[in-house]
Amino acid sequence: MAPSFEDADSLFNFVVNQGNGVKGLVDSGISKVPERYIQPPCERISKPDGYQVYEHLPIDLSKLDGPEHDKVVRDIASAAETLGFFQVVNHGLPLDLLESLKEAAHKFFDQPAEKKAVYLKGASPSPSVKYGTSFIPDKEKALEWKDYISMHYTSDQDAHQFWPQDCKEVALQYLKMSMNMIKTVLRILLENLGVKLEESKIDGLLGFKMVNMNYYPACPNPDLTVGVGRHSDVGMLTVLLQDGIGGLYVRREGSTNGDDWLEIPPVSGALVINVGDTLQILSNGKYLSAEHRVRTTSKQSRVSIPVFTSPNPTETIGPFPELVERDGVAHYRDVLYADYMNNFFSNAHEGKKSLDFVQKNNHTAA
Numbered sequence: 001m002a003p004s005f006e007d008a009d010s011l012f013n014f015v016v017n018q019g020n021g022v023k024g025l026v027d028s029g030i031s032k033v034p035e036r037y038i039q040p041p042c043e044r045i046s047k048p049d050g051y052q053v054y055e056h057l058p059i060d061l062s063k064l065d066g067p068e069h070d071k072v073v074r075d076i077a078s079a080a081e082t083l084g085f086f087q088v089v090n091h092g093l094p095l096d097l098l099e100s101l102k103e104a105a106h107k108f109f110d111q112p113a114e115k116k117a118v119y120l121k122g123a124s125p126s127p128s129v130k131y132g133t134s135f136i137p138d139k140e141k142a143l144e145w146k147d148y149i150s151m152h153y154t155s156d157q158d159a160h161q162f163w164p165q166d167c168k169e170v171a172l173q174y175l176k177m178s179m180n181m182i183k184t185v186l187r188i189l190l191e192n193l194g195v196k197l198e199e200s201k202i203d204g205l206l207g208f209k210m211v212n213m214n215y216y217p218a219c220p221n222p223d224l225t226v227g228v229g230r231h232s233d234v235g236m237l238t239v240l241l242q243d244g245i246g247g248l249y250v251r252r253e254g255s256t257n258g259d260d261w262l263e264i265p266p267v268s269g270a271l272v273i274n275v276g277d278t279l280q281i282l283s284n285g286k287y288l289s290a291e292h293r294v295r296t297t298s299k300q301s302r303v304s305i306p307v308f309t310s311p312n313p314t315e316t317i318g319p320f321p322e323l324v325e326r327d328g329v330a331h332y333r334d335v336l337y338a339d340y341m342n343n344f345f346s347n348a349h350e351g352k353k354s355l356d357f358v359q360k361n362n363h364t365a366a
């Protein structure tokens with residue numbers, strides 16, 4: 001018989017503290033989502049077909065080496081300036097690696113809870129590996145319908161020793177190959193700004209690298225829940241592999257109704273790239289950190305696998321001086337990246353509110 005979870009504490013304990021996750025909840029046989037997962041109406045994504053689809057063709061990165069180089073550069077810069085999101089193909093990552101990643105993610109989450117729970121915060125053999133559910137469960141009024149395993153790269157040795165057996169080979173290869181692509185894209189975006197940086201500075205801005213595997217179990221009430229709530233990413237650039245299920249939405253800024261979401265459709269073999277808060281700050285607002293969210297589905301479980309890149313915590317981030325000079329104003333104050341990150345990870349998802357921490361004339365001082 002399915003447990004009742006009428007008591008909110010026992011639900012929280014089962015899902016969060018004991019590491020059963022949303023997957024455990026679904027496997028227990030629930031037929032409707034518990035109260036704790038029900039989003040307020042303004043956060044629900046109730047009409048999967050009510051949104052426009054992002055219709056731009058994926059950008060073909062192999063064309064950077066041919067006569068269409070300049071067009072590809074323009075397409076990347078324009079996407080970063082307008083939506084902060086784009087898809088790429090011929091990115092150099094083998095398609096069988098992408099398939100293996102999705103299989104590895106399913107294999108990891110299909111394990112019994114006790115095998116995953118060894119990576120819960122506080123229990124994990126290494127601080128670089130963390131298994132969990134939702135975003136910040138302690139602070140969220142409604143939990144997100146997502147479990148995840150996150151693997152922060154510190155060294156090959158750490159990865160081989162501590163990352164989960166079923167994921168480590170593919171996750172490490174994915175992270176390394178994604179880094180090459182990210183560097184290419186970042187160099188293009190910097191050149192478009194007219195900013196020249198030493199290689200060591202670029203390495204510092206991309207010094208914190210993490211690969212996550214997200215698992216969204218099929219949900220009995222997709223109209224009431226979210227897989228991930230509205231948020232931007234904290235760092236520089238994110239690479240995302242999504243499977244064929246769909247459900248990723250990005251908000252188009254500047255629209256009058258404030259609720260202008262585009263669906264990013266799954267494209268076989270493509271990777272999604274999006275701009276994070278840090279790159280918006282460094283570019284003095286020229287590139288847009290993309291607000292995005294994920295809908296759940298009742299049909300099948302979904303996996304997605306992002307690589308997050310961020311500065312080293314010791315870097316100071318702020319608009320590039322040449323841009324401040326050109327724009328005549330700095331839209332953001334300088335801040336130690338560790339402080340920006342701490343603020344980001346202390347608050348539940350709330351769109352792009354994370355940027356308020358550094359917004360000039362509008363910051364909640366550290």
Ligand SMILES: O=C(O)CCC(=O)C(=O)O
Pocket residue numbers: 212214228240242247248292293294303304306
């Ligand atoms: O699953 C997705 O498509 C997006 C995931 C995401 O936004 C995140 O992990 O922060």
